[in-house]
Amino acid sequence: QVRLVESGGGLVQPGGSLRLSCTASGFTLSSYRMNWYRQAPGKERELLLGITNAGGSTNYADSVKGRFTISRDNAKNTVYLQMNSLKPEDTAVYVCNAEGWVGTDLVNYWGQGTQVTVSS
Helix, strand or coil: CEEEEEEEEECCCCCCEEEEEEECCCCHHHHHEEEEECCCCCCCEEEEEECCCCCCEECCCHCCCCEEEEEEEHHHHHEEEECCCCCHCEEEEEEECCCCCCCCCEEECCCCEEEEEECC
């Protein structure tokens, strides 16, 4: 069974840090591009960062530039999102996504998300 499970969310004060993890099972994460999204209440889902299977990363959101980084450990079938200098507006559900090819079909797998709340 294909699964992506996020962990590491929680309540943090402004200026604090969190590291989210996303662990895959049922498929080999190393063959997939991995992305982190977030969705705040009443807002559309926002693509934050992506990382290729070779480790090259892309930042898609100016709002997190210089504060968030994405990394992966293919041996652990896990991708990470390091979040520093957190702000209240970073409060959202953070979701990881795996994007890749199975034969000739482009597939996407999604986790269930982990809540991050930034508040004093």
